[in-house]
Amino acid sequence: MSGERTTSPRDVFRAPKGTHDILPPESRRFAAFVAAFSARADRFGYGLAVTPIFEHLEVFLRVGESTDVVTKEMYEFADKGDRRVALRPEGTASVVRAFVEHRPAEPWKVFYSAPNFRYERPQKGRYRQHWQVGAEVVGAPDPDVDLEVIDLAAGFFASLGLSRVRLKLNSMGDAESRAAYVARLRTFLEPHASSLGDDFARMLAENPLRILDSKNPAVVEVVERAPQLPEHLSPDAAAHFEEVQAGLQALGIPFELEPRLVRGFDYYTGTTFEFAAESLDAAQDAIGGGGRYDGLAAEMGGPDVSGIGFGIGIERALLACEAEGVFAAAAPPLDVFVVDKRIDTTGPEAAILLHELRLEDLRVDKASGGRSEKAQWKLAARHEARFTVVLESGAVELTVRERSTGEEHEVPRDLVVGWLYERASGSPA
Ligand code: HAM
Numbered sequence: 001m002s003g004e005r006t007t008s009p010r011d012v013f014r015a016p017k018g019t020h021d022i023l024p025p026e027s028r029r030f031a032a033f034v035a036a037f038s039a040r041a042d043r044f045g046y047g048l049a050v051t052p053i054f055e056h057l058e059v060f061l062r063v064g065e066s067t068d069v070v071t072k073e074m075y076e077f078a079d080k081g082d083r084r085v086a087l088r089p090e091g092t093a094s095v096v097r098a099f100v101e102h103r104p105a106e107p108w109k110v111f112y113s114a115p116n117f118r119y120e121r122p123q124k125g126r127y128r129q130h131w132q133v134g135a136e137v138v139g140a141p142d143p144d145v146d147l148e149v150i151d152l153a154a155g156f157f158a159s160l161g162l163s164r165v166r167l168k169l170n171s172m173g174d175a176e177s178r179a180a181y182v183a184r185l186r187t188f189l190e191p192h193a194s195s196l197g198d199d200f201a202r203m204l205a206e207n208p209l210r211i212l213d214s215k216n217p218a219v220v221e222v223v224e225r226a227p228q229l230p231e232h233l234s235p236d237a238a239a240h241f242e243e244v245q246a247g248l249q250a251l252g253i254p255f256e257l258e259p260r261l262v263r264g265f266d267y268y269t270g271t272t273f274e275f276a277a278e279s280l281d282a283a284q285d286a287i288g289g290g291g292r293y294d295g296l297a298a299e300m301g302g303p304d305v306s307g308i309g310f311g312i313g314i315e316r317a318l319l320a321c322e323a324e325g326v327f328a329a330a331a332p333p334l335d336v337f338v339v340d341k342r343i344d345t346t347g348p349e350a351a352i353l354l355h356e357l358r359l360e361d362l363r364v365d366k367a368s369g370g371r372s373e374k375a376q377w378k379l380a381a382r383h384e385a386r387f388t389v390v391l392e393s394g395a396v397e398l399t400v401r402e403r404s405t406g407e408e409h410e411v412p413r414d415l416v417v418g419w420l421y422e423r424a425s426g427s428p429a
Helices: 026-043 092-102 143-160 175-192 198-206 206-214 217-226 235-250 314-324 349-359 374-384 413-425
Strands: 054-056 075-077 086-088 110-115 129-138 165-171 269-277 286-292 307-312 336-340 365-367 388-393 398-404 410-413
Touching: 026 110, 026 129, 026 143, 026 314, 054 092, 086 206, 092 110, 092 307, 129 143, 129 314, 143 165, 143 235, 143 269, 143 286, 143 307, 143 314, 165 235, 175 206, 175 398, 175 410, 198 206, 198 217, 206 307, 235 269, 286 314, 307 314, 336 349, 336 374, 349 365, 349 388, 349 413, 388 413, 398 413, 410 413
Parallel strands: 336 365, 336 388
Antiparallel strands: 054 086, 075 086, 110 129, 129 307, 165 269, 269 286, 286 307, 388 398, 398 410
8 A cells, every 4th residue: 555654563562653551650640640630620610521532523623723733743534434533632622512512501611631642743741642631611701710720720730749830821812803913913924934934934824823933043033023912902802811810810820921822723712821841841841721712612613602721731740740759649558468378379268358358448459379478578568568467278367467566466367357447447446
């Protein structure tokens, strides 16, 4: 088949380039991160939204969407029924599609935790499959909602223990102010089109706002003199943005105005923001970002309602946690480890004891595979088990060693579960 690239046999059974497995013990931190976000979103009144991992291509590829994520990096393909579909590159479009389809009562407040797919050049903190937690509110245009979602995200980072995170804030204005600004920007940039290369000319034609985001030093120099977006807001958009800023100050959430902050999707209107981790490389320091997208539902054939939300890159946020030495989320010690000393280990006595202890919701484990007693004690130590129970054939009393004191107790088999439960859970006998 022409153009098909084959993977070398050596790589076939490795995770595809730009993807990674999330396995124990790292997966514990990942799960704790998602659980902490879910609990916080729940406290803010958001419900979980789970949408398909792929959508009809049009959900992402809407008229006017000219960004790299959508035009160059999307995993899109025809399925076996010849429908054009795409793996989701982000969560917002899917959530808004679900809103348009189901028309739930407004404001509709949802959160999610999901993988996203972008055919990017992989590097540390930039993957072809990455995970995000995020939140969206559809149908609430007031500035209080901007504050709520920013508070949800900013407070979440703080709750992880992150302190070196900067909140960058901008406003893209409403459709009217944005169109006026784009026209002014284009007029300002046009004289430079011939000298700044093809990419510049293409962006100038398609979406001059993207030029504000350029890393090319020659372009940056021109952009520094360009008119700035927040100076061109309509009175309504300016008043909204003022209220958001005043609200953030009142909530004690520090922010920096960043007039050249341009986010990676064309759907943004009004407030936009990004969280940058100072502990990460500047090229991949965005650990979260979001903003308003007031026309998106209408673009999908839905009602003309507002929307706002954010996405947080889980892998990147965890890299920031590592860099700051916070949110280690280490495994708690086991409550009980069972050392099996029986010569004939085929009987179910050990399984029964573990089953009974687990019925009490204790964290319990044992070694498997007929290991030596010494190896089993080693494993108990590695798990930092608070209590180790020694199981012997025919024993009426079992020896229980308490890790903190080194004390050994002889406890009748029929009382051992209650005995361990009381001590492990700290409840009085
Ligand atoms: P985004 O800025 O494209 O926004 O992605 C959100 C976050 O996901 C980024 O700040 C970053 O932490 C992480 N991220 C993005 N791409 C990658 C990648 N290739 N590898 C690793 N991490 C990555 C959105 O996706 C919007 N849906 C956010 C939003 C929600 N806006 C409104 N509501």
